[in-house]
């Protein structure tokens with residue numbers, strides 16, 4: 001019995017994707033177009049197994065009201081939108097019209113555009129403009145790393161009891177162990193802060209670059 005995660009070789013990673021998270025043709029085209037249009041930024045996109053996991057979580061929680069902080073070209077939002085209840089709604093926050101114009105095309109192609117509301121601007125401001133009540137079922141945080149504490153602070157009170165917050169890149173490629181860059185230090189500090197937050201129960205999972213799942217008490 002092994003007690004720590006396997007090191008994922010490329011071959012094993014492909015096996016994981018093939019056995020539960022294979023992108024459909026729309027998501028596959030989105031992966032390829034992002035790589036072609038934005039080769040240096042394509043690594044920001046969630047991995048296929050994370051996309052599969054987000055769809056699964058949206059279904060598992062029966063999410064009707066979801067929020068994403070950091071949309072980029074739309075991989076994670078597409079995944080969340082596809083897992084929403086039929087009358088579900090996803091609010092997407094991003095600062096870039098360039099990136100999200102790609103997302104909008106793929107939402108339309110996947111037939112989920114009518115359930116997504118995109119708000120362009122600094123996420124902290126967009127968050128403060130959201131209803132001031134605990135109405136959210138599912139939140140995915142994946143924008144600029146120094147912004148995470150503010151996104152957390154603005155999000156937690158807006159999540160209903162039993163609702164879920166999913167936070168990406170909490171391992172920073174392992175650099176949280178010895179953070180030198182500002183973004184790595186920000187995440188290391190964030191991880192300590194949320195661990196002490198008694199409004200949530202949480203678990204950190206070594207999925208892709210690390211995911212924290214927090215359930216509001």
Ligand SMILES: C[S@@+](CC[C@H](N)C(=O)[O-])C[C@H]1O[C@@H](n2cnc3c(N)ncnc32)[C@H](O)[C@@H]1O
Nearest residue numbers: 044045046070071072076094095122123143144
């Ligand atoms: C890691 S990417 C998101 C990837 C996306 N979840 C996906 O799966 O494709 C981070 C995104 O955060 C956005 N961003 C950066 N700073 C921001 C800010 N202050 N407010 C809102 N969005 C911001 C960037 O434009 C970028 O699209």
